[in-house]
Amino acid sequence: xxxxxxxxxxxxxxxxxxxxxxxxxxxxxxxxxxxxxxxxxxxxxxxxxxxxxxxxxxxxxxxxxxxxxxxxxxxxxxxxxxxxxxxxxxxxxxxxxxxxxxxxxxxxxxxxxxxxxxxxxxxxxxxxxxxxxxxxxxxxxxxxxxxxxxxxxxxxxxxxxxxxxxxxxxxxxxxxxxxxxxxxxxxxxxxxxxx
Numbered sequence: 001x002x003x004x005x006x007x008x009x010x011x012x013x014x015x016x017x018x019x020x021x022x023x024x025x026x027x028x029x030x031x032x033x034x035x036x037x038x039x040x041x042x043x044x045x046x047x048x049x050x051x052x053x054x055x056x057x058x059x060x061x062x063x064x065x066x067x068x069x070x071x072x073x074x075x076x077x078x079x080x081x082x083x084x085x086x087x088x089x090x091x092x093x094x095x096x097x098x099x100x101x102x103x104x105x106x107x108x109x110x111x112x113x114x115x116x117x118x119x120x121x122x123x124x125x126x127x128x129x130x131x132x133x134x135x136x137x138x139x140x141x142x143x144x145x146x147x148x149x150x151x152x153x154x155x156x157x158x159x160x161x162x163x164x165x166x167x168x169x170x171x172x173x174x175x176x177x178x179x180x181x182x183x184x185x186x187x188x189x190x191x192x193x194x195x
Contacts, residue, residue, distance in 0.1 A: 023148065024148060024149035024150045025148050025149065025150030025151050026095075026150055028095060029094060029095045029096040030094060030095070030096070031090060031091065031093050031094045032065050032093040032094070032152050033063045033064045033065055033088070033089040033090070033093040033152055034089070034090060034093075035063060035089065036089060036090065036176065037060065037061065037062040037064070037089065037176060038059075038060070038061045038062070039058045039059070039060050039159065039174070040058060040059050041058060041059070042056045042057070042058055042059045042158060044056040044059075044158060049080075049134075049162075049188075050079055050080055051079065051164060051165070052080055052162040052163060052164050053162065053163045053164075054134070054160050054161075054162050054188060055160060055161050055162075055163075056158035056159070056160050056188065057158065057159045057160060057161060057171075057172060057174060058158065058159045058174065059157075059158060060155075060156070060157055060158055060159045060185070060187060061154070061155065061156045061157075062087065062089070062131075062154070062155050063089070063152065063153070063154045063155075063195070064087035064088055064089045064093060064152070064153060064155075065087065065088045065089070065092070065093035065150065065151070065152050066085055066086070066087060066147055066148065066149050066150060066151050066152070066153055067086040067087060067088045067092070067098070067103050067110070067128060067149065068084075068085070068086035068103055068104065068105045068110060068149055069083065069084075069085055069086075069105075069145075069147055069148070069149060070083070070084045070086075070105040070106070071083050071145060072084070072108070075108070076168065077108065077132065077170060080134055080162055080170070081132040081133055081134050081186065082133075082135070082141060082144075082145070083133045083135075083141075083144045083145055083147075084105060084108060084110075084130055084131065084132050084133065084184075085130075085131050085133060085144070085147065085153075086103060086105055086110040086128065086129070086130050086131075087128065087129060087131055087153075088127060088128040089127055089128070090123070090126075090127040091119045091123050091124070091127050092123075092124060092127040092128040093127075093152070096118070097118050097119055100114045100115070100116060100117060100118050101113070101114040101117070101124070102114060105130065108130070108132065108184065109130060109181075109184075110128070110129070110130030110184075112124060112128070125177075125179050126176055126177060127176075129173075129176060129183070129184065129185060130184045131184060131185040131186075131187055132170075132172075132184055132185065132186045132187065133155075133187055133189050134157075134160065134162075134186065134187060134188045134189060135189050136157070136188060136189055136190050140189050140190075140191075140192055143192050143194075144189065144192060147192075147194065151194050151195075152194070152195045153192060153193065153194055153195065154191075154192070154193045154195055155187065155189055155191070155192050156189075156190055156191040156192075157187050157188045157189045157190040157191070158187070158188045158190075159172040159173075159174060159185055159186065159187060160172055160186055160187070160188045161186070162186065170186055171186065172184075172185050172186035172187070173185055173186075
């Protein structure tokens, strides 16, 4: 077998593996994550991390359905937060609702649109969010990058703000009621489980 054949077989095998491990999961209808995200005050002190001064604002935990996964490598924030997850809970974790809504992510935002919405627009806005993930270590980073759309995850950590010596500043939203620029959560992820 010549090297071109070996390369072709390897490329096909790699493509099949990538497709299998990144394709969306298709859960059945029904609410998969009923509880709203939990946020309480924290006493955790600020700390240095990857060239940033990170200040925990609240302890945070969420169990939610993954609506989208977007990896970043080249934007200013990528060295701190290489992955965004669009997450949904309550009605936004229900396949019956989600089949009427188109979801996308780009430029650190999450977008949705739909006709004949099965729930009020405000319920969609209050039951989903784009969340910027700061993995506490390489193992959590690998798990974040392997999460698939449709899976249910449990995430524990802190809502934070981050500053760099050059003046860059990024702060988490502290409410699930906001929308638009500044409405995303910035989460330092200490624990991630796929349920």
